[in-house]
Amino acid sequence: MTEHAQAKKMAYQIMTSFDKNYRWFSRITRGAQERFEKGHWRDALAASKERISIYEQSLADAVADLYEQIIVHQKDVEFWHALKAAFANLIESHPQYELAETFYNSVIGKVFRHRSIDNNIMFVLPSRCFLPGQDRAKVIHSFDTKTTVAEMYEAIFACYRFNIPFEDRTRDMQFLDDALRNRLTKQELGSVSAVEMLKSVFYRGKAAYLIGRIKMPEQTLPFVIALQTNDSNALFVDALLTDRHDLSVIFGFARSYFMADTQYPGELVAYLHELMPNKKVFELYIALGHYKHGKTVFYRNFLQHMDKSDDAFEIAPGIRGLVMMVFHLPSYGVVFKIIKDEFAESKKITREHVIDRYRLVKMSDRVGRMADTHEYVNFRFPLHRVHPDLLAELQETCASSVSISGDELVIKHLYIERKMTPLNLFLQQETDPQKLENAIDELGTCIKQIAMANIFPGDMLHKNFGITRHGRVIFYDYDEICLMSERNFRDIPKSDDPYALDTLSVAPSDVFPEQFEHFIVGKRPFKEMLKAKHGDLMTSEYWRRVQKETSKGEIHNFTPYPQSRRFSRHPDRLAQSTPATSASTNNDAKTSDELS
Known part of the structure; x- marks a missing residue:
């Protein structure tokens, strides 16, 4: 067999492995509807873990198949060029071509042990420019806007069918009707030119979301119907969301990945990006569970940002960690975290333990309170962009993980995480009493919700928490x-x-x-504030109660939008129910997950 023919055969083999992996991924994803309808929440958690783990298993099988067919280290560079070209031909009209590129990169990365990044043998850059809209009709439903609002909702729920009854369909349709009329004026309602909804239903936790938009001449609004089930597995509409902030929070980086079945992920992500232009494309791929491809898109985005910026990588602000060395590029929205070679005397743990803890978080329901992290090997930085102080500290504390290759700094193993303001710095610098009180309240709520997700945070010093620009407190130190x-x-x-x-x-x-x-927060006023708002955290009774609940496998429902957005299903509170309005109050801007 000629080298060219063998390259074509190997390309087909890798393509077959990718298709098998995506079918596996899709089968798990499609099962989300039945799990939602039957209230099988433990099965939902297990399915989420399985879907995260299948990529590495599929990758291992693909690499093993490759080694069975060829002696890889006897192949010259022309073979690998031919292999990439053959694979590019196979994915030319593939509906998941971008995910296939990432799978191919993973195979080549394993073969070469990530020693180099070469666009001649890998898809460092995409094989083609994606043009959103070409497959738009395959991912959206459009609904008639010439009918009444009530008729439109009937059409929507005739399209999205669930195999369980409504708790009260008439009530919920009225809620939705009233909410939209409160959100839009009569003139705006009359000007609606299109109502679009993504065909995929987005499942996560105990909720399902129908996601789309309302198009008008002067503006386009998100249009999200949030659904839940009651204890009898009857369906009810929990909220109508038309605020971009609420949608952005639903897709937050500290939440578990959605189950949303589609054969056209690129088109789906492009549509979501139009709804949430402030979200990075890689964040949206990750939110759909395509975290490996999200890493690919991040790296491409990172390379583009490096070309357009000139600032230097430097040590991240905040108190130095005992386990992790953390640095950042001031103009870029992530931090880079490296495990140190040696830990402080107080840390009775190993490097392997730290890696295992980060893996545990990846596999857990992060309930909007634990930052997602992404693991990279042999990540390369231009040496001239690394501040001398940072380089010196890396070489002193992380020598086994860093090396210099020509004009590049190579880090053998690191984690990348969304940048936040360390909570201790926020509390030192902020002067607004209301924001300080909110931050302390958020800190206590964060700890409680992590515990209810069956995770004991361990080291709860406030320096191990970050606060987002929306005032949400997130935990990000996982070694304990x-x-x-x-x-x-x-x-x-x-x-x-x-x-x-x-x-x-x-x-x-x-x-x-x-x-x-004595140690969560330092200053006495903050201590008193935390005790006043979350004093039960300082009692063993509270922790034993949560421990008992989690030991039973009880799954809590964390609603990622404000209580004020939720419809009241209790008759004695109907008069007080306030469907979503056009203006957000300061309290609404804070999203404190409500348990239901």
Whole structure:
């Protein structure tokens, strides 16, 4: 067999492996509707974990198949050029061509152990320019705007069918009708030229979302119908969302990935980007569960930003971590985190343990409170853009992970994470009492919601939390996290003996919540504020109660939009129900997940 023929055969083999992987991914995703309808929430969590893990399994199989067919290290560079060209031909009209490129890159990366990034043998740059709109009709439904609002809703729910009854269909249709009329004036309603909805239903947690937009001559609004089920597995409409901020929060970087089935992910992402132009394209791919391709798109975005900027990478602001070295590019919205070679005496953990903790977070329901991280190997930085102080500290603290190759700094292993303001810096610099109070309240809420997701945060110093520009507190230090079942929450014994604590027997898994007030936040006013708002965090009773709930496998529902957006389903509160209005109050801007 000629080299060219063998390259074509290998390209087809890699393509077959990718298609098998995507069918597997889609099969898990399509099962989301049945899990939602039957209330199989534990199965939903298991499916989410499985879908994350299948990529590496498919990749390993593809690489093994390649090694069975050829002796890779006996192939010259012309073979790898021919392999890429043959693969590019195969994906020319493929509906998931961009994901296939990433899968191919992963195979080549494994073969060459990520030692080099060469566009001649990999798709460092995309094989073609994606033109959104070509497959638009394959991902959206359009609904008649010449009818009444009520008739439009009937048409929508005739299109999106669920195999369970409504809790109260008449009530919910009226909620939706009233909400849209409160949002739009009569003139605006009369000017609506199109109502579009993505064909894919977006499932996550205990909710499902129908996502689209309303098009008018002067503006286009998001149009999101949020659905949930009650304890009897009956369907109800929870909210109508028409604010871009609410939609952006739903797609937040600290939330688990959606289950949204489509054969045209590029077109779907392009549509979502039109609804949320402030979101990066890579963030949207990641939100759909295509986190590997999201990493590819991020890297391409990173290269573009490097070409357009000239600032230097420097040590990130904030208190130095005991486990991680963190740096950033001031003009770019992420931080780079590297595991240090040696940890402080107080950290009785290993490098492998830290990697395992980050993997645990990836596999967990992050409930909007734990930042997603993305792992890279042999990431390259232009050496002339690395500040000397940063380079010196990297070489001192992370020598085993960094090297210099020509004019590049190569980092063997790192995590990339969305940039936030460290909470300790925010509390030092902010002067608005309301914002400070909100931040402390958010801190307590964040800790509680992580616990209800079966994660004990471990090191809860406020320096390990960040705050977003919308005032939301997010946890991002994972080296000491564990499952709730792995800790023993104890009371400090009450005794008149001043030496009693000195003789107290303490096991490695013991935790004394009464001590939390001494180290979560430092300044006394913040301590008092936290105790006033979340004093139960400092009691072992609270932690044991949550531990008991999580041990039963109880799954909580974290609604990612404000309570004020939700429809009231209780008859005695109907008069107080306030469907979404055109103006957002300061309280609405804060999204404190409501449990229902």
